[in-house]
Amino acid sequence: MEAEHLAREHADVVAAVEAGADWQQRALTDLVAIPGVSGADGDPAALRRSAEATARLARSAGMDAVELLEVGDAPPAVLATARTTRPEAPTLLLYAHHDVQPPGDVDAWTSAPFTATERHDRLYGRGAADDKAGVITHLAALEAWQRARGAPPCHVTLLVEGEEEVGSPHFDALLRAHADRLAADAVVVVDTLNWQVGQPTLTTSLRGLVDATVEVAATDHALHSGLYGGPVPDVVSALAQLLASCVDGHGAVAIPGFGEDIAPLGASERATLEALPFDEAAFRAETGLRPEVPLAGEPQAHPLERLWRRPHLTVTGIDAPAVAGAANALQPRARARVSVRLAPGQSPERAQRLLRDWLEAQAPLGLRATVTLGAAASPFVVDADHPVVQAAASALEGGYGAPTTFAGVGGTIPFLEPLVARQGPIPVLMAGIEDPDSRAHGIDESVHLGDLRRACRAQALLLPAVTAALDGEGRGS
Numbered sequence: 001m002e003a004e005h006l007a008r009e010h011a012d013v014v015a016a017v018e019a020g021a022d023w024q025q026r027a028l029t030d031l032v033a034i035p036g037v038s039g040a041d042g043d044p045a046a047l048r049r050s051a052e053a054t055a056r057l058a059r060s061a062g063m064d065a066v067e068l069l070e071v072g073d074a075p076p077a078v079l080a081t082a083r084t085t086r087p088e089a090p091t092l093l094l095y096a097h098h099d100v101q102p103p104g105d106v107d108a109w110t111s112a113p114f115t116a117t118e119r120h121d122r123l124y125g126r127g128a129a130d131d132k133a134g135v136i137t138h139l140a141a142l143e144a145w146q147r148a149r150g151a152p153p154c155h156v157t158l159l160v161e162g163e164e165e166v167g168s169p170h171f172d173a174l175l176r177a178h179a180d181r182l183a184a185d186a187v188v189v190v191d192t193l194n195w196q197v198g199q200p201t202l203t204t205s206l207r208g209l210v211d212a213t214v215e216v217a218a219t220d221h222a223l224h225s226g227l228y229g230g231p232v233p234d235v236v237s238a239l240a241q242l243l244a245s246c247v248d249g250h251g252a253v254a255i256p257g258f259g260e261d262i263a264p265l266g267a268s269e270r271a272t273l274e275a276l277p278f279d280e281a282a283f284r285a286e287t288g289l290r291p292e293v294p295l296a297g298e299p300q301a302h303p304l305e306r307l308w309r310r311p312h313l314t315v316t317g318i319d320a321p322a323v324a325g326a327a328n329a330l331q332p333r334a335r336a337r338v339s340v341r342l343a344p345g346q347s348p349e350r351a352q353r354l355l356r357d358w359l360e361a362q363a364p365l366g367l368r369a370t371v372t373l374g375a376a377a378s379p380f381v382v383d384a385d386h387p388v389v390q391a392a393a394s395a396l397e398g399g400y401g402a403p404t405t406f407a408g409v410g411g412t413i414p415f416l417e418p419l420v421a422r423q424g425p426i427p428v429l430m431a432g433i434e435d436p437d438s439r440a441h442g443i444d445e446s447v448h449l450g451d452l453r454r455a456c457r458a459q460a461l462l463l464p465a466v467t468a469a470l471d472g473e474g475r476g477s
């Protein structure tokens, strides 16, 4: 009822969103054309062009005080504001990111990765979903409010980051440098997943992440494996043994005590999770998991619980000689990068300590393991019963014409915890724009154009819905 009421009361804004559909798709196409790839392969000039194009779109959506934020050597972020007419109205911080992952094997794409191409209701291209569609969703809502009512229903700060795909290393510095302009009463992130096309989804849990590099060394140079193998150990198999000691026979993390700080699923969280129709066949099709391979992880845990609410260890890189051209030699050293997703409740600092201590203690053959700690990001949970979250759920329902699903995501958004820690416990809304066929980070990434339109409508309704909920709460100020 609430959703219908919202849609009826804002029919003029919804009509303005719908009238802007061509603008939205054209703007997304223009953004996809800029290869703002993050990381070592990235082109800083392209990232700057991508920030500038985003800033131009923000201006054309009626925002002002549009500027590029530059912290250290980070690619520029875009900051823009839109004020409502009521001075005491709450402020929403809308987040998305304009940087993208590298395209990977360009020849494997059906159409060129940086030429947005429409096929069967989907728009293909790197960043078409992650997260340039998120940028467009925010701007479409603001543009529609501007056109229909002359201003949004609350104060809005838009932050479009430029280094999300490499873990937002400068985010904390950015928050510190621009704390005043980024202060908000709630945050809306459009960078997560819808459960299915047409099914709006609010993300209620994210995993955290820690990683580390471990190296084992035996000699100061490579040796002939026939002349020396025996008394001199093989560091590569020793490294494999060390890595294997971190997981059990199901592939679950086996470091003693590692899972002791996992927050148990509450009764209503468990009921929500178990009520989601998890389709193993669809999951297998989505992942390409071979038929002979059973699902991994703790067998007693629901597959979605393994995915969202349990830790998982992945070896993301190994430095050892490549098979092509391998010689019969003992290597002097070998190293690996280990990445561990953390369940809600887990402390990154504790996880790093346990991981380091375990790797150092378990190195076989008397070898010494040298561990260098890397990234650390906290897990994040949202209270689905919070009135602001419930208001957002109604808005999504109004925009999609379908009830909102609450779901977890196994991935990590590193900046959420520092953002909320800095501002106090403000509500965080994470809305989807990808669907299971979006292949974000993969070949042939795409956004569903129907969902793009629905997400833009939903975002336009979310602004007044969340404003009313925050007003009703008599938030701090």
Ligand SMILES: [Zn+2]
Pocket (backbone or CB within 6 Å): 097, 130, 131, 164, 191
């Ligand atoms: Zn993203």
